[in-house]
Amino acid sequence: MQSLVLERQGELSLRDFPQIDREEEVLGPRDVRIKLHTVGICGSDVHYYTHGRIGPFVVNAPMILGHEASGTVIEVGTEVTTLKPGDRVCMEPGIPDPNSRATRLGMYNVDPAVRFWATPPVHGILRPTCVHPEAFTFKLPDNVSFAEAAMVEPLAVGIHAATKARIKPGDNAVVMGAGPIGLVTALSALAAGCARVFLTDIAQPKLEIGASLSPAITPINVAHEDLAARVLRETDGWGAEVVFEATGSPKAAAGIFPPLAPGGCVVLIGGQPDPIAYDAGAAMVREARVENIFRYAHAFPRCVNMIASGAIDVKPLITRRFDFKDSVQAFEIAASAPAGDVKMQIELPG
């Protein structure tokens, strides 16, 4: 069946991938078969395309891309009880080893054995169908669209970050970076009770999209303005209780403590391929709590509920759609990183 294949760094093709049918399409008793509907293009997919690797994960063989997905159940295994053919679903892309120590401790996201879609050597789901465990497949309420459901995966990162921050009602937060992850983090921080989010970027169009999401989001263009000075000015000199770093830029990460309030929390979300400057003294005098997140663990049900109830609206983040037949072009456009786009999605034929 036709799949979007990353042949090697810089080379994509839409072609048959017969190996998938043999190796990954066998339906186990607790699996479901899903017809894919919508797949979001993630920064990680684009990075594999442009760089051929992310840290230790290297594309050494052709790999199907895509991990932010929604679709419809078309077949269920003999022991499946919660899903049936026709159910609309979204899927969590990482499948941990249920017997691993990390899984048994409740932190399966850091299980080194986790098999995560479109992370070499595991194939992604830019293909017509896939087989997935029932336990990592989540039924959608009628009022959640396929497009919104394909946003659950990035939203789960924001919800996990907000959970780790232990936000209290009325906290002020800084979100560094107005890309897709920064924006879902800002929405998650507000939904968790923040009074205000100071959102930073150096691309004005991204800040404008961010500011349009809520009157509680204050955009700050850090190309022209000092973040810490502005935050201190607007918080009676106290600072923000929470700082989320969602750029992955070493320069931004070097500035996490100056806007942080005493006793505040920093959550590092953006991936850093190399060691970064960390001002231990600035952290100490604030008694700062520093949290790191890696993907998320069991956040999908919360995300689906928040989209369904209207507590979080991800629709404004979906800025472009492509047909599956135009997938290669979609990735070329995504790789050019248009400043006015947040999330691009690919729709598979019905």
Ligand SMILES: [Zn+2]
């Ligand atoms: Zn993603």
